[in-house]
Amino acid sequence: MMVRIRTMARLTGIREATLRAWERRYGFPRPSRMEGNNYRVYSRDEVESVRRVARLVQMDGLAVSDAIAQVENASLDVPPGTDRLTARFWPAARLMDTEEMSRVLSAARESMDVDTYCDDFLLPLLREMSSWLDIAREHLASALVRHRLWQVLLSVESPALGPRALLACPPGDFHEGGLLGLGVQLKRKGWRVTMLGADTPANALRAACAQLTPDLVALSFVQSRERTEFQSLLEEVLRTCSPTPVAVGGPxxxxxxxxxxxxxxxxxxxxxELIALWNQARCAQNRP
Structure with a gap:
């Protein structure tokens, strides 16, 4: 999409004269010129960049030069090998631009099937956030991505019959992204899924097991722990969920x-692997 300066002004709220002044003074934005009449034309990415600069100036009180530098540095600093949508997401996350992040996530959902959207787009974003964002920006961006994973999980039709998995993170573990991705995959394979989510205490697991009688309990351990703490937590979960088989995953x-x-x-x-383990346990139980 290419637009002329009049449309750029309407889309961004920045007057044509101001856009020309920014171009002369700061070299920003950088329009192309139409052949034959030399009119300025701007790409969609340039429209988004001007919007971000305008937001930083108007909402955060930055000087124009500082806002432009922040937007341009964020746009250049993206992980190597990223595709177009991922490369758009990281600069928006650094600028805490919720609207742009939401647009990127929506564009990805519209252009990908469910498995690709979850496994190849959303989950890699969550895994890489701590490497590319500070804590405040990671909290904001990860909340948006987890919300999209929840949407996908709820949108996948749950079978009337089929084995039931109870999914949770142990106490003190708030990283539920991988668990949500697992829930989507299980539902698409014909499982009924109950998601307890992050920081699940033992009494909540006990109550859920008593009410639902799941076929399998799966826990996602992301938060690093000492061996003794890990063992104590896992032993408590096994006592709580007995006789339901328990599987764990995560780094x-x-x-x-x-x-x-x-x-x-x-x-x-x-x-x-989870389904294979469950099938093995079933066969062992049925073996004379």
Whole structure:
């Protein structure tokens, strides 16, 4: 999409004279010129950049030069190898531009199937946030991404029958993004999913198991823990959920594989592995 300066002014709220002045003084924005009449034309990315500068000036009180520098630095500083939508998301996240982040997430949802949207777009964003954002920006951006994962989870039709999985994060673990992705995958494979989410205490697990009688409990450990703390938490979960089989996943669980197996739990990296473990447990129970 290319627009002329009159449309740029209408879309951004910045007068034509001001846009020309910024271009002369700061070299921003950088319009192309139409052949034959030399009119200025602007790309969609330039429209978004001017909007961000205007927001920083009007809402945050930055000087124009500082706002332009912040927008341009954010636009250049993106991880290598990112696709177009991911490359748009990171600058918006650094600027705490909620509207632009939402537009990027919506554009991704419209252009991708559910598995690609979750596995190849949303979940990689969550995994990389701590590397590219400070704490405040990570909180804002991750909340938006988790909200989209919740939307997808709720939009996938739940089967009337089929095994039921109870998904949770242990106490003190607030990183539920991977768990949401697992819930989407399980539902698409015919499972009924109950999501307890982040920071789930043992009494909540106990009550949910008593009411729902799930076929499997899956816990996502992301927050790093000492071995003794991990073992104590896992043993409490096994007592709480007995006789339901318990599987764990996540980077913190990966650090304690031997402890996981010694306590009687299972470890799974994916929905496929989780389902395979459950099938093995069923076959073992049915074996004479």
């Amino acid at each position: 913190a669980a990966r650090q304690h594989l031997l402890t996981t197996f010694n306590t009687g739990a299972q470890y799974a990296e994916s929905a496929e």
